[in-house]
Amino acid sequence: MTAPLLEAQDLLLRVNGRTLLRDLSFALRAGEVWCLLGPNGAGKSTLLHAAVGLRAAQGGVLRLGGKALAEWPADAAARQRGFLPQSFHDAFSASVLESVMLGRHPYLSRWQWEGEEEQALALSALRAMDLAGFEQRDVLTLSGGERQRVALAALFVQDAPLLLLDEPVSHLDLHHQMLVLEHLMELARLRGKGVMFTVHDLDLAARFASHALLLMPQAMVLQGPIDSVLTEAALEAAFGHRVARIEAAGRTLFVPD
Amino acid sequence: MRRTLLIWLALAATALAAFALALASGSVHLAPLDLLRALVSPEDGIAGEIVTCLRLPRALAAFAVGGLLALAGALMQVLLRNPLADPYVLGLSGGAAAGALGAMLAGLGTLAIDAGASAGALLAMALVFAFARHDFARQQMHGALDASPRLLLTGVVMAAGWGALITLTLTLAPEARLRGMLFWLMGDLNGVDSWVPALLALLLALGLMLPAARDLNVLLRGEALAHALGVRVAPLRRRIYLVASVATALAVTTAGAVGFVGLVVPHALRLALGNDQRMLLPASALAGGTLLLLADTAARSLLAPQQLPVGVITALIGVPAFLLLLARRPKRIA
Numbered sequence: 001m002t003a004p005l006l007e008a009q010d011l012l013l014r015v016n017g018r019t020l021l022r023d024l025s026f027a028l029r030a031g032e033v034w035c036l037l038g039p040n041g042a043g044k045s046t047l048l049h050a051a052v053g054l055r056a057a058q059g060g061v062l063r064l065g066g067k068a069l070a071e072w073p074a075d076a077a078a079r080q081r082g083f084l085p086q087s088f089h090d091a092f093s094a095s096v097l098e099s100v101m102l103g104r105h106p107y108l109s110r111w112q113w114e115g116e117e118e119q120a121l122a123l124s125a126l127r128a129m130d131l132a133g134f135e136q137r138d139v140l141t142l143s144g145g146e147r148q149r150v151a152l153a154a155l156f157v158q159d160a161p162l163l164l165l166d167e168p169v170s171h172l173d174l175h176h177q178m179l180v181l182e183h184l185m186e187l188a189r190l191r192g193k194g195v196m197f198t199v200h201d202l203d204l205a206a207r208f209a210s211h212a213l214l215l216m217p218q219a220m221v222l223q224g225p226i227d228s229v230l231t232e233a234a235l236e237a238a239f240g241h242r243v244a245r246i247e248a249a250g251r252t253l254f255v256p257d
Numbered sequence: 258m259r260r261t262l263l264i265w266l267a268l269a270a271t272a273l274a275a276f277a278l279a280l281a282s283g284s285v286h287l288a289p290l291d292l293l294r295a296l297v298s299p300e301d302g303i304a305g306e307i308v309t310c311l312r313l314p315r316a317l318a319a320f321a322v323g324g325l326l327a328l329a330g331a332l333m334q335v336l337l338r339n340p341l342a343d344p345y346v347l348g349l350s351g352g353a354a355a356g357a358l359g360a361m362l363a364g365l366g367t368l369a370i371d372a373g374a375s376a377g378a379l380l381a382m383a384l385v386f387a388f389a390r391h392d393f394a395r396q397q398m399h400g401a402l403d404a405s406p407r408l409l410l411t412g413v414v415m416a417a418g419w420g421a422l423i424t425l426t427l428t429l430a431p432e433a434r435l436r437g438m439l440f441w442l443m444g445d446l447n448g449v450d451s452w453v454p455a456l457l458a459l460l461l462a463l464g465l466m467l468p469a470a471r472d473l474n475v476l477l478r479g480e481a482l483a484h485a486l487g488v489r490v491a492p493l494r495r496r497i498y499l500v501a502s503v504a505t506a507l508a509v510t511t512a513g514a515v516g517f518v519g520l521v522v523p524h525a526l527r528l529a530l531g532n533d534q535r536m537l538l539p540a541s542a543l544a545g546g547t548l549l550l551l552a553d554t555a556a557r558s559l560l561a562p563q564q565l566p567v568g569v570i571t572a573l574i575g576v577p578a579f580l581l582l583l584a585r586r587p588k589r590i591a
Contacts, residue, residue: 054481092340
């Protein structure tokens, strides 16, 4: 059996002396879509940052494709996992096409320039994100949702086996939320990608994720196949708010009290 | 790629024309043919001597200093992810000025003034690096995903401190030395003859940064994203800071604190030609050199035989040019 795309073993994450996650172990395999759920400040972004290598863990090990994170050279790691940050601050003008082609950076040699191949990949990713015709727009003129879809397109041309996304649908309208999550699910199902994303909408989580990691009080974590995690009792314990789980129109829905 | 080569060629041609103009103009005006003859066989006659001993070294120094400043400005703008950053934004010119003016106050000679400027610039650079060392270290995700604003603030506060020191020196200085100090503060190429270090530094700086130019493009998208795309962010930021600082220090030591070249040139090129650092860094060096060369030619010919500090000219060109650029709506390049 091949190594999991992302594996945590006895992970300990602390921020400013506050323990966010303790004894966390999980394994994310190819084709799985994990949603990362929990209240504000529980450590969802922190866990993603640790998995990307943006912050060190205070204990335990994170493995990428079976190899400890620290042993990955920067460029090889960039071909193994991609990351979508929660927010963007563009200081300079750039065309949408240029921005998306930056996703090919890990594949180009030092003196190589983006060519037709990179351009074709970028255009196809833009089409998938419903951004056909946006190639020459300046990223500074885009709306928040459009900017987010440009970033997603860049992530898709990076074409890493593991995708880590911090609130990928937070700025998107209803239609584009569905578009993005369906695209992620398709990448997992058809191309064997592994996906982990944070989200606050429980209905979307239940509909699109195969697995869930629910951050609970006292740095505890509940994890497993999505249906086993998203129970009324667990959600109330995690969020401190009563939630009713109902089945309607063939979907699982969550109604807060 | 082809477009980039064409841009570089056009800028290089402009630079050559600026050199021809600078070498031809002055108290002894030379026709194109005389200029050519003077360059080919400098031993013959007075024209050869004027061109090779007086005008050429000064022109080369002006070009190198302008190139260094524009390149350092472009790099600082990437480092701080702020299009309004310039080579002096982190207080380097303040440190250099404090050192140079201190030497002038003590009544020391040219060599000591240069040494004072270098020492001051390097001290300013080391202080910012020490105070902001966490921003240049590897793990820096402590809440904020971006260290640039804090580095900028560190530099701005340091610059304010140097400013106070400079004012103090000016207050204490005897009348007779004030004029020299003011010229130094505005930037002045009069009597400059050492162009070799500045030109070598320009080539070295380009050689150090060009291989990482695409990394710089990625870094502009933010540190977290750059890391995720395989850029080793901390070493790259250290390299940018060191190259930009040493470039600025050499420029300031050679010609004083010439303003606006480092701010206006990269900014104007970016608005006109786009923000690909692979194109922009060499283009900035060429255009910055050309601008300062032309400005210096104007500085020594406008009110001849009176010489103006070249910094006055760059400010007179830079301020309106910058305001125009800001007022214009940025256009997209296909």
